[in-house]
Amino acid sequence: DTAVSQTPKYLVTQMGNDKSIKCEQNLGHDTMYWYKQDSKKFLKIMFSYNNKELIINETVPNRFSPKSPDKAHLNLHINSLELGDSAVYFCASRKTAGAGTDTQYFGPGTRLTVL
Amino acid sequence: AQKVTQAQTEISVVEKEDVTLDCVYETRDTTYYLFWYKQPPSGELVFLIRRNSFDEQNEISGRYSWNFQKSTSSFNFTITASQVVDSAVYFCALSEEGNFNKFYFGSGTKLNVKP
Numbered sequence: 001d002t003a004v005s006q007t008p009k010y011l012v013t014q015m016g017n018d019k020s021i022k023c024e025q026n027l028g029h030d031t032m033y034w035y036k037q038d039s040k041k042f043l044k045i046m047f048s049y050n051n052k053e054l055i056i057n058e059t060v061p062n063r064f065s066p067k068s069p070d071k072a073h074l075n076l077h078i079n080s081l082e083l084g085d086s087a088v089y090f091c092a093s094r095k096t097a098g099a100g101t102d103t104q105y106f107g108p109g110t111r112l113t114v115l
Numbered sequence: 116a117q118k119v120t121q122a123q124t125e126i127s128v129v130e131k132e133d134v135t136l137d138c139v140y141e142t143r144d145t146t147y148y149l150f151w152y153k154q155p156p157s158g159e160l161v162f163l164i165r166r167n168s169f170d171e172q173n174e175i176s177g178r179y180s181w182n183f184q185k186s187t188s189s190f191n192f193t194i195t196a197s198q199v200v201d202s203a204v205y206f207c208a209l210s211e212e213g214n215f216n217k218f219y220f221g222s223g224t225k226l227n228v229k230p
Contacts, residue, residue, distance in 0.1 A: 031216060041154070041204050043220040055216055090160060096216070103150065104218055106160035 003027050004107035006091050012113045013081055020077045021110045023091030031055070032074035033092040033104065034066060043090070049074055050096060078112075086114045118142065119209050121221035128197050129229050136192045136224045138207030144168075146212040149183065149190040154223070155203040163205075166190065197228045 004025045013019055025032065033056070034046040048056035049068040063079040078085060091107040120139045128134045140149065151163040164174060166183050174181045178195045194201050207221040 041223045041225075043206065043223075045217065048216055050216065088158065092160075094216075103162050103165050105162060106152075108159050111158075 004091055004093050004105055006089075006107040006110050008110060009108060010111050010113075012115065014115055015081055015083060017081050018077070018079045019081060019112070020075055021089055021091075021112070023074045023076070023107055025072055025091075025093040025105075025107075027093055027095070027105065029093040029095045029105075030071050031094045031096050032068065032071070033094070034074065034076050035090040035092065035106075037088045037090060037109070039087070047074075047076075081112075081114045083114050086112055088112070117221075118219040119207050119221035121205075121207055121224045123224045124222070125225040125227065127227040127229065130199060131196050133193060133195050134197050134226065134228075136194075136205050136207075136226065138190045138192065138221060140188050140190065140207070140209045140219075142188075142209060142211050144212040148210045148215070150208040150210075150218070151181065151190075151192050152206045152208065153203045154206065155200075160206070163192075194226075197226075199228050199230055202226055202228045 007022045011019060031050045033048045036044045036046055045058055046060045047066040051071050052068045065077045068074045088109045088111050090109045092104040094104045095102045118141050123137055147168045149166045153161045153163055164181055171183050180193045182191045204223045204225045206223045209219045
């Protein structure tokens with residue numbers, strides 16, 4: 001049973017299009033994340049939601065809009081796609097522990113290619 | 116300044132050699148967590164270990180071992196008798212008491228194990 005799943009796995013699209021990536025976790029976690037991994041493998045955090053509330057919003061173009069309909073889902077919508085948006089996007093989830101922190105578990109990634 | 120530094124960009128070894136991946140971190144918090152993740156060529160991010168700042172005991176798991184030294188702010192990862200399947204990019208990460216929600220990832224070390 002997949003713990004953190006993302007759809008689609010691959011996404012090829014033209015510049016200027018709008019696309020969405022979906023993420024779901026069945027771990028009962030309350031915090032979810034979006035990361036972007038560029039061609040040099042650098043992992044950059046984009047957003048985080050805790051119980052549907054935005055808690056981390058890094059410097060990301062406002063063409064990127066996350067949406068969390070419930071704490072098991074965090075979707076990423078991208079408007080007016082640009083060539084530089086080509087990357088692998090990872091979703092992750094984590095259970096917030098009161099006295100510390102738990103591990104982030106990652107989805108399989110979505111490889112976005114903008115032509 | 117980088118909170119997590121993985122100075123080794125790429126390492127190549129021959130199968131059965133031992134290899135150590137370095138991780139140096141920077142934090143002013145007394146409570147923090149350190150992590151290692153593995154990203155094989157298939158692309159997923161796999162959690163390997165979590166260590167909290169109060170536990171300096173070294174950890175061994177099969178051929179993997181981790182050396183946590185607060186005095187040098189390092190959390191190094193050693194693979195004993197490396198195998199081709201160990202070929203991957205390995206990431207070290209830090210989360211701090213100031214904001215456990217946010218993970219700081221190093222830039223990764225690519226390990227190539229040749230037969």
